[in-house]
Amino acid sequence: VSPLAVTAVDLARIQFATTSLYHFLFVPLTLGLAPLVAVMQTLWHRSGDEAWLRLTRFFGTLMLINFAIGVATGLVQEFQFGMNWAVYSKYVGNIFGAPLAVEGLAAFFLESTFLGLWIFGWNRLSPRLHLATIWLAALGSWLSAYFILVANSWMQHPVGYKVVDGEAQLTSVWALISSKFALWAFGHTMLVGLTTASALMFGIACWHFARERDTQLFRHAAKLALIVLVPVSAFNLWFGSNFGIVTTELQPMKIAATEALWDTEQPASFSLFQIGGFTQSDQTPSFSIEVPKLLSFLATGTLDGKVEGMNELQKQEEQQYGRGNYIPHVRTTYWAMRVMAYLGSLVFLVAALGAFLFWRGRLERTRWFLWTAVVTIAFPFLAALAGWVLTEVGRQPWIVQGLLKTSDAASPSVGVWTIGISLAVFAVLYIALGVVDFVLMRRYARPDTGAPPDKEQEPAQAAVPT
Amino acid sequence: VTLPILWFCLIAFFWTGYLVLEGFDFGVGMLLPFLRDERERDVALDTIGPFWDGNEVWLVVAAGATFAAFPAWYATMFSGFYLALLLILFFLIVRVVSFEWRRKRDGTRWRATWMWANTLGSVGIPFLWGIALANLVQGVPIDGDGNFTGGLEDLFSVYTVFAGLAFVGLFAFHGASFLALRTIGSLRERATAAAQRLSLLAAVLGTAFVVWTVIVAMDSNDKDAFPPVLPAALAVAALVLAVVLLSKGRNGRAFAATAVGIGSVVATIFTSLYPRVLVSAPDFANSLTVSGDSAAHYTLQVMTVAALVITPVVLLYQGWTYHVFRARVTGDEAPTPLA
Numbered sequence: 070v071s072p073l074a075v076t077a078v079d080l081a082r083i084q085f086a087t088t089s090l091y092h093f094l095f096v097p098l099t100l101g102l103a104p105l106v107a108v109m110q111t112l113w114h115r116s117g118d119e120a121w122l123r124l125t126r127f128f129g130t131l132m133l134i135n136f137a138i139g140v141a142t143g144l145v146q147e148f149q150f151g152m153n154w155a156v157y158s159k160y161v162g163n164i165f166g167a168p169l170a171v172e173g174l175a176a177f178f179l180e181s182t183f184l185g186l187w188i189f190g191w192n193r194l195s196p197r198l199h200l201a202t203i204w205l206a207a208l209g210s211w212l213s214a215y216f217i218l219v220a221n222s223w224m225q226h227p228v229g230y231k232v233v234d235g236e237a238q239l240t241s242v243w244a245l246i247s248s249k250f251a252l253w254a255f256g257h258t259m260l261v262g263l264t265t266a267s268a269l270m271f272g273i274a275c276w277h278f279a280r281e282r283d284t285q286l287f288r289h290a291a292k293l294a295l296i297v298l299v300p301v302s303a304f305n306l307w308f309g310s311n312f313g314i315v316t317t318e319l320q321p322m323k324i325a326a327t328e329a330l331w332d333t334e335q336p337a338s339f340s341l342f343q344i345g346g347f348t349q350s351d352q353t354p355s356f357s358i359e360v361p362k363l364l365s366f367l368a369t370g371t372l373d374g375k376v377e378g379m380n381e382l383q384k385q386e387e388q389q390y391g392r393g394n395y396i397p398h399v400r401t402t403y404w405a406m407r408v409m410a411y412l413g414s415l416v417f418l419v420a421a422l423g424a425f426l427f428w429r430g431r432l433e434r435t436r437w438f439l440w441t442a443v444v445t446i447a448f449p450f451l452a453a454l455a456g457w458v459l460t461e462v463g464r465q466p467w468i469v470q471g472l473l474k475t476s477d478a479a480s481p482s483v484g485v486w487t488i489g490i491s492l493a494v495f496a497v498l499y500i501a502l503g504v505v506d507f508v509l510m511r512r513y514a515r516p517d518t519g520a521p522p523d524k525e526q527e528p529a530q531a532a533v534p535t
Numbered sequence: 536v537t538l539p540i541l542w543f544c545l546i547a548f549f550w551t552g553y554l555v556l557e558g559f560d561f562g563v564g565m566l567l568p569f570l571r572d573e574r575e576r577d578v579a580l581d582t583i584g585p586f587w588d589g590n591e592v593w594l595v596v597a598a599g600a601t602f603a604a605f606p607a608w609y610a611t612m613f614s615g616f617y618l619a620l621l622l623i624l625f626f627l628i629v630r631v632v633s634f635e636w637r638r639k640r641d642g643t644r645w646r647a648t649w650m651w652a653n654t655l656g657s658v659g660i661p662f663l664w665g666i667a668l669a670n671l672v673q674g675v676p677i678d679g680d681g682n683f684t685g686g687l688e689d690l691f692s693v694y695t696v697f698a699g700l701a702f703v704g705l706f707a708f709h710g711a712s713f714l715a716l717r718t719i720g721s722l723r724e725r726a727t728a729a730a731q732r733l734s735l736l737a738a739v740l741g742t743a744f745v746v747w748t749v750i751v752a753m754d755s756n757d758k759d760a761f762p763p764v765l766p767a768a769l770a771v772a773a774l775v776l777a778v779v780l781l782s783k784g785r786n787g788r789a790f791a792a793t794a795v796g797i798g799s800v801v802a803t804i805f806t807s808l809y810p811r812v813l814v815s816a817p818d819f820a821n822s823l824t825v826s827g828d829s830a831a832h833y834t835l836q837v838m839t840v841a842a843l844v845i846t847p848v849v850l851l852y853q854g855w856t857y858h859v860f861r862a863r864v865t866g867d868e869a870p871t872p873l874a
Binding site: 133134136137138140141142144145147148150151152153155156158159160161162163164165166167169170171172173174175177178179181182183184185186188189190191192193194233236238239240242480481482483487490491494498502505509512513 | 581584585586587588589591592595596598599600601602603604605606607609610611612613614615617618620621624625627628629631632634635636639640680681682683684830831833834837838841842845846849852853856859860868869871
């Protein structure tokens, strides 16, 4: 492998990492807001309370601003497998391509068609039918998450396949779509989506309380947000740590690297924070805070379970796959996991405290907490990004665990300059879009200038028959 | 009919769906700068507002189906046409957000920016897809391992650039006749006039393109004139019919004729391509083929079941959308909460 080829793979990886993470800034919010908006519209439909209609409009507008950029950046994802990862695409097309195609057919059509009906159908459809359209759009977004996670999970834990003439072929579609990894990843992602959206909803409500605008209205929003956020963020902590146990079983090296665990331990202690100990030449941290037996519990579900270390796993993988380095970037996985877990816990604590204050009727007067809740809006996003860093970096050096290495998977015909140009284009474009998206979201969410959606007079479809 | 052939046809069908449906969205986007004011642009965008996103999914499905059913085709085409696809993605992205963001703020500059983003995308995307699809038939340099060995310049020839222009011309016409069908008053009259002027241009471009495609297929893809002349003849007939119908004021039928015409143009491309999926030139033997580069039988079986169950349902509810929004857009509608 020439040094130049290594650079092309590196650039392709950087591009995949940046475009995917960027895409995933917008996805969880859509996944969570779609059902929440549907719930709000249902509450309006059931009760006739105008407050729920106003909230449906308010959060529906935010959802759409955000949805546009999610769709746009999603197209890049579908194209870049073939553009940058041609060898990978040929190798996995039989298996990976199928859920991708079905995602479009079964999920994206549903989501985009019914979202169009929802946006433009207020005066056209009966209220019941119109309500159904937002639920179907939400269903579409959830289905799309399922199919894309089936595809990704196959890269983490290949199932239902055989390798024929240097390409992976599907042998059982049932094994593929019921893959243990996929189901856990899907559950976790959905909980993340609901957490992200309800934390946003709660934060925006608190922002309005702090500015004393529309407090009556946003009390409804805060209540609904807390009803979702408290149990979901708590459940997700449990769910996520169980997903960790599943991962330990299926990708032991990922977990060993995540915990910076070089030698097998039984029982294993959990490192809360450490300095050093992240490289093969420096395996012992110079400083660390540890909780005895906690890693055994987190990784195996029992307090004295055995957790395999990277040194042993490296030996095993060398025996199985030949010489090479099978250890992912330890510092990255270690901190990605902690950022995810600590922020996730923080979100739950803020939510629990918010619920307590709300219950005691003190929420709107506790100003420091209101601003805390506003800041907390960012945490689920950051936690979700860290989670993906952990998932994808932790799989390295494999692009498909145990079958194909990332270094062998790029497009042979695509050079350094080509990827460099494309990386630059995406960087500039994405930064510009991100700024505009943030400005728009803030403008439509902020209490002081208002711009309540009902003041925005939009030309719309009329009931003039042809 | 074998499963690889069925999937080749399905992919052609998805491309047809994309270009016929998103085609008029492109056309409306191209016409935006020629409208009088922002109010007219609001109306024009409202005519495609409920549809464009669903129409674009046909592209996502076409690409996904290619990935799954012909992994090597997807890999070679997407890595080979790299910079062209990068440009397409750029246009796709700015166009998608322009729909949602244009009305989210007032101000002439803001609205003008997103209008131009939409128009630029609406011209650029079909132009580049025209070039890309024409290259499948004309052939690109591919080595014995199925890897693209050329550069960006290999994608541009007189024929492929003409294909891009033909796509732009066809969709401009398609969009103008759609706009004429969906608006009232002065906008409708001017859209009708624009459609009439564009119809002749589109018919000429379309005819030249399908004839040229059949010749290219005979030349570089070892094809006989038959069967590609069948869809080509249908395309010519439909486009000429559209010109006639439009001059008689039969806008609805004219639009149906342009839809059939564009569908037949796509059919001509894929008929000219079969039994290959990506022609190699100059080393013809390295071409990727329907039978040689398809996914394994089991994957195709699974996908066939999924596609045959889901596609009719999609057609049903997408068709229903067009029924729901069949009324003309006047611009005086009661405001909706979101748009």
